[in-house]
Amino acid sequence: MRIALDAMGTDGAPAVEVAGALGALEELDPEHEIVLVGDRQILEAELARHENPPLSRLTIHHAPDRVLPGEKAASVVRKKPDSSIVVALRLQQEGEVDAVVSAGSTGAIMAASLIILRALEGVDRPAVGTLLPTAAKPVLLLDAGANVDCKPLHLAQFAHLGHIYAQDLMGVKHPRIGLLNIGEEPEKGDEVALETHHLLAADRTLNFVGNIEGREIIRGKCDVLVADGFVGNVLLKFYESVAQFVIGLLEGALRDAQMTLDLDRLLGVLDYSEYGGAPLLGVNGVSIVCHGGSPPKAIRNAIGVAAQAVRSDMVTHIARELAALKTARAAG
């Protein structure tokens, strides 16, 4: 297995990416390789700062250009053909690598993945899945930001994408699918939520557990939470900031009391980097998106997620599920 890592994506590129890749290689099977995609000269200089990097498993693929913040996502493939994101995705499309990990702009990765890898048949809109930390195991929220103005059929497809992801990567046999809504009752919500509830409730292939209210999101009632990308994105960003806010209050309280407390476990539960990146689900390939502010640990874990997606043959499973769904729709 070979995984391409866009080495120019994080705020601390390429040092963060190289450190993350080296960490990942220690955990991956010995026959697995990582391809660093970026400017060869810069990457060679960065690698030289590490002692004895395992160069047989960590190669460089030259990509002289990079996508800059604020660039229009839709035109990245056309305008930046030699950028690290685009080159990495082309390597996957050509079969040179099995997966891509990037901490570049989500919009650019999404747009380039769609153009280069293409959407799987039966998927109108690929979705970004994100794991939200909870007291128990994390919940997969999708879509977390790529798709706004979703129609009920799109949300129903998200449910199936999440279903497979939860089976293949979260180890959940019968994933409980929830629909984000403003009330528990089926008749609650806006027009899209009402119709989506109806679709999901009628779908015998899913373990649909009904509507999930805001207060239930992190209370372990579902494994997969389906939402429009607008509210999904707002929620995800809000969650990060609320956790930071409350921890800040706590640190102030500890300081005032002249106390010290080891917050590692506390912060560990809320640490997004534990979960690695967010998968782009529904494209014909493995494309994992990381936060631009990712530390090496997040990159390492995202590479682990990518490897697991390849190992479990997630894309084939998704393709099979979506094809069956399409057949069922056409028949019913």
Add this chain to the structure above:
Amino acid sequence: MRIALDAMGTDGAPAVEVAGALGALEELDPEHEIVLVGDRQILEAELARHENPPLSRLTIHHAPDRVLPGEKAASVVRKKPDSSIVVALRLQQEGEVDAVVSAGSTGAIMAASLIILRALEGVDRPAVGTLLPTAAKPVLLLDAGANVDCKPLHLAQFAHLGHIYAQDLMGVKHPRIGLLNIGEEPEKGDEVALETHHLLAADRTLNFVGNIEGREIIRGKCDVLVADGFVGNVLLKFYESVAQFVIGLLEGALRDAQMTLDLDRLLGVLDYSEYGGAPLLGVNGVSIVCHGGSPPKAIRNAIGVAAQAVRSDMVTHIARELAALKTARAAG
């Protein structure tokens, strides 16, 4: 000034309401009165449990019935004419009281307020405003749950409702109005957000500060945050649960370390009951909604909010603002 308190709304009714009313009377001007609306016999028995209640300022208005959980909000006025919510709102409509506070079902209070008090001219949809705690002063989020499938014009009206509320009740001279969205740039968002941004940016009477992302909500960038009731409701409920979750993690960490820490200040910042209730904005009257799980302090503070709304003549100000907006729209 007379304020009607629906005495049968909280989970701990009527004890919570009576205790809240007694607390409020200590803070209100001596000529102000509270009218407890509910079953006279039950309320008299509850009052008898307190020593020397100030009966000249705390009277009972008999309402034999109450709205039960799960009742259809839209038909409450017709089917439960003698319920405490409906009777309290009628007292206001007849001029017997100046404001109503209730911790009953938000949907029922909203529906009954609309039917009995009616919407102000120029308001298509009244909105529930809720104060979100932040490190600095709270942010008014509206709509927090009453209205889904809002059109841009509705959201623009919410901005004006929030503008007046922030001036009259939050003491902000030039309230900064933000639009909840998935990116800072004007061209981000779903169709409704795009069009709303355009409307708000063109409105010279508002201090519109642009789009607010999820991570910026509690970072003090705006005083009023405009959102569709779907995402507003999800956010509000999510916020409460995240704060509880993080505090739970903290308590566990303290226990493990065999430490005790006075969490009062920490919890105080996150304590919704500090802010009293959520105003229903855009109706021809003062209608304050409290959480069903409110403690007496929240009821006391909600009565304080109601008194301030009456004192500042908020409803007249809103009516004037909305009429001017309507004229401007007709002219432009």
